[in-house]
Amino acid sequence: MENGEVHAILGPQWSSQAKFVIDLGVKAQVPIISFSVTSPSLSPTQSQYFVRTAYDDSSQVGALAAVVQAFGWREITLVYEDTDYGNGLVPYLVDAFQEVDARISYRSVIPPSPADIDIVKELNNLLLKQTRVFLVHMTAVIGSRFFVLASDARMMSEEFVWFVTDGLSSFLDPVSSKALDSMQGVLGVRPHVPSSESRRAFEERWTKLYAERNLHEEIADLNLFGLWAYDTVTALALAGEMAWEPAKFRYFNRNTSSNNLAFSSIGISEMGPKLLDKILSIKFPGLSGEFNLPNGKLQPIAFEIFNVVGKTEKIIGYWTKAQGLSPELNLSSKVNYTALAHDLKPPIWPGDTSKPPKGWVMPIAGQQLSSLENIYA
Structure with a gap:
C-alpha cells in the first residue's frame, strides 16, 4: 500500500494475521479478499473492505x-x-x-x-x-x-x-x-461442492500440467480451498476489468512525512471503492459452485x-x-x-x-x- 499503491489484496491466509491487514485496508479503502480466513470473529459486516470468498466457520x-x-x-x-x-x-x-x-x-x-x-x-x-x-x-x-x-x-x-x-x-x-x-x-x-463440467475440465488440466512437469509425486486432489482460490482470482480479474479507469489508478491524500510505525504515509485508493463494489456484485458459476457474495461473504448451499x-x-x-x-x-x-x-x-x-x-x-x-x-x- 505504501510503496506499490496496490488496489486489492488477496489474503492473508490466517485469521490471526487478517485483522491487522483488514484495518489497513479500511484506512486505504483497499479491498482485502480472503478465501481462507474463516473465523466468525472477523466479519464483512464489521469491516466494509473485508471480503470473504469462503464460508464462515x-x-x-x-x-x-x-x-x-x-x-x-x-x-x-x-x-x-x-x-x-x-x-x-x-x-x-x-x-x-x-x-x-x-x-x-x-x-x-x-x-x-x-x-x-x-x-x-x-x-x-x-x-x-x-x-x-x-x-x-x-x-x-x-x-x-x-x-x-x-x-x-x-x-x-x-x-x-x-x-x-x-x-x-x-x-x-x-x-x-x-x-x-x-x-x-x-x-x-x-x-x-456440486459437480460441473467446468470443474472436471479444470481438474483434467491440473493433472496434465503436473504430468508434463514430471511432478507425479506432488499431485494432490484439489481441496475446497484450492477451488475457492481459483474462483476468487477469477472474480477479482472480472471486477478489475469492469472497474478499470487509468486516470484513477493512483492513491490520493498521501502524507509524504512518512512514519512507518503508524503507517501515516498510506493514502487512499481511488479505484478501491469501485473495485469493491464490482466484486460484491459479481455472480458466476465457479468451480466451487455459485459465486455470489451477499453481505460480503460466500453463502453455503449444503453440507455433506x-x-x-x-x-x-x-x-x-x-x-x-x-x-x-x-x-x-x-x-x-x-x-x-x-x-x-x-x-x-x-x-x-x-x-x-x-x-x-x-x-x-x-x-x-x-x-x-x-x-x-x-x-x-
Missing part, C-alpha cells in the same frame, strides 16, 4: 448439531486448538448444541504448536471423562497428528465417537496415509455428512438449513426431514462396528496412558 454449526441430535447424544467433549481459528467457533457451538438439548461437558484445549506429549496429556484427560463423543475442531496440521496419537492410545475403538469440523475435513485428501488410516470410523461435515471408511470418505447424508438432514441431496424438494438417525445412511463406527455408540462410559479409576507419556516425554 459458524455456517456449519447447524449441521453439527443436527447430527448430534440425530444420534441422541446429550454431552459432547470439544477438542480444539488454542488459536483464533479454534476459539472463534466455541460460542456458536455452545448455542447450537443448546438448541438441540445437548451441551459441551468438557473443553480440551490443544496448544497452538503442541509437542506430542502435550497431545498425549490431553488424551489422558479425555479418558478420565465419562463422555465418549469428541468433536475435534482443528486445522489439518495439528489434527492429523492428533488422530495418529489417539489411534496409538487405542482410542479409535468401539464406544468412541469422533466427529470433525470442516477445518480438518476439507483437508482430508492432503493428510498422510498414516493419519487417514488412524481416522477409521470418524464422522465429519464439510461444504458440498461423511464417514471415513478405508481410504475414502463415504457420504452418508446432507444437511441444509431449509430441509435439515437427508440421505440424498435434493435442493428442490419441499420435504423437511426430521433429525433422526434414519435420515442418514448407516455409518461404520470406530472399531469397525455398525452399532452406534451410546456416547458415554463409566471411566476406570486411574486409567491413563502412562506408557505413551513415557514414550513422548
Whole structure:
C-alpha cells in the first residue's frame, strides 16, 4: 500500500494475521479478499473492505448439531486448538448444541504448536471423562497428528465417537496415509461442492500440467480451498476489468512525512471503492459452485455428512438449513426431514462396528496412558 499503491489484496491466509491487514485496508479503502480466513470473529459486516470468498466457520454449526441430535447424544467433549481459528467457533457451538438439548461437558484445549506429549496429556484427560463423543475442531496440521496419537492410545475403538469440523475435513485428501488410516470410523461435515463440467475440465488440466512437469509425486486432489482460490482470482480479474479507469489508478491524500510505525504515509485508493463494489456484485458459476457474495461473504448451499471408511470418505447424508438432514441431496424438494438417525445412511463406527455408540462410559479409576507419556516425554 505504501510503496506499490496496490488496489486489492488477496489474503492473508490466517485469521490471526487478517485483522491487522483488514484495518489497513479500511484506512486505504483497499479491498482485502480472503478465501481462507474463516473465523466468525472477523466479519464483512464489521469491516466494509473485508471480503470473504469462503464460508464462515459458524455456517456449519447447524449441521453439527443436527447430527448430534440425530444420534441422541446429550454431552459432547470439544477438542480444539488454542488459536483464533479454534476459539472463534466455541460460542456458536455452545448455542447450537443448546438448541438441540445437548451441551459441551468438557473443553480440551490443544496448544497452538503442541509437542506430542502435550497431545498425549490431553488424551489422558479425555479418558478420565465419562463422555465418549469428541468433536475435534482443528486445522489439518495439528489434527492429523492428533488422530495418529489417539489411534496409538487405542482410542479409535468401539464406544468412541469422533466427529470433525470442516477445518480438518476439507483437508482430508492432503493428510498422510498414516493419519487417514488412524481416522477409521470418524464422522465429519464439510461444504458440498456440486459437480460441473467446468470443474472436471479444470481438474483434467491440473493433472496434465503436473504430468508434463514430471511432478507425479506432488499431485494432490484439489481441496475446497484450492477451488475457492481459483474462483476468487477469477472474480477479482472480472471486477478489475469492469472497474478499470487509468486516470484513477493512483492513491490520493498521501502524507509524504512518512512514519512507518503508524503507517501515516498510506493514502487512499481511488479505484478501491469501485473495485469493491464490482466484486460484491459479481455472480458466476465457479468451480466451487455459485459465486455470489451477499453481505460480503460466500453463502453455503449444503453440507455433506461423511464417514471415513478405508481410504475414502463415504457420504452418508446432507444437511441444509431449509430441509435439515437427508440421505440424498435434493435442493428442490419441499420435504423437511426430521433429525433422526434414519435420515442418514448407516455409518461404520470406530472399531469397525455398525452399532452406534451410546456416547458415554463409566471411566476406570486411574486409567491413563502412562506408557505413551513415557514414550513422548
